[in-house]
Amino acid sequence: MLWRVRANLPDRPGALGSLAHECGKSGVNILRVQVFPGRSSVTDELVVDAPEGFGVADMVGLMQRAGAESVVAMECTEAALDDQPTRFVKAALAVLDQPATFPDVVAHLFDADLAPAGGHEDVLEMTVGNATVQIRRSTSFTSTERVRGAAMAELVTHVLSREAPPAPQSARETAELEYVATGDAVAALSGGRVAGRASVAPAAAEGDPWPVDMWVDPSWQRRGIGTRLLADVARMARARGAEEIVLTAPSDTQAVLPMVLSAGLRGRIRMVGETVSVRIAVSELRV
Helix, strand or coil: CEEEEEEEEECCCCHHHHHHHHHHHCCCEEEEEEEEECCCEEEEEEEEECCCCCCHHHHHHHHHHCCCEEEEEEECCHHHHCCHHHHHHHHHHHHHHCHHHHHHHHHHHCCCECCCCCCCCEEEEEEECCEEEEEEECCCCCHHHHHHHHHHHHHHHHHHHHCCCCCCCCHHHHHHEEEEEECCEEEEEECCEEEEEEEECCCCCCCCCEEEEEEECHHHCCCCHHHHHHHHHHHHHHHCCCCEEEEEEECCCCCHHHHHHHCCCCEEEEEECCEEEEEEECCCCCC
């Protein structure tokens, strides 16, 4: 049976040797070790093969006999044996191909979740432009992992900053584009034809974000219309007393993250299943 174990060991010579000795006495085979240096202790993550009948208490006891503290042990699959540098390269390739999938990719990379699961969880927060992505898990993130997460976020920011929307079909089309606000909605019009629209509705419960519905004609996408509509509807929601708005879209939608960054808004991004949602604070916007 395979186990993934995290534990803090004293930062001194022989500490890892003592752990290996205890594993050997118990018939536990160490298959992979990853070391995260700290100030006064070292966090070791091990994937081990334990005899049948080994339970969480047995694994924790083994680690503690070797002098380990803050032990977390859980069963795992052979996927835990994947080479870590290779995992990071594959994650970087996935982000380069589809930057909007960054929240889901980085959560999988660190064996974490995007949505809170309840109970005590450590949070790793990464900043992409003005947007904040949070992932969380029961085991603490090491300083090394936080640096890695920041580097991945920097990669996404760099990729998105290099993506420039294609030029409009004609200067006349751009000049004729008009933004009209009515009630709780704003529309982008070109010669009376709707090129895009966005609307906001009050939250279902007090304290919840106000939901935003947005649509841009495919022939008008990647010309900054969504960015302008989002900025306008955010100020509209603020004028009506909203503190936050939330925009949801299919997880394969490539425009959401660039649109939020281009609008200059601060958002918190989550990806759950087939949906990506962005909660945007509007309390500080001028109306």
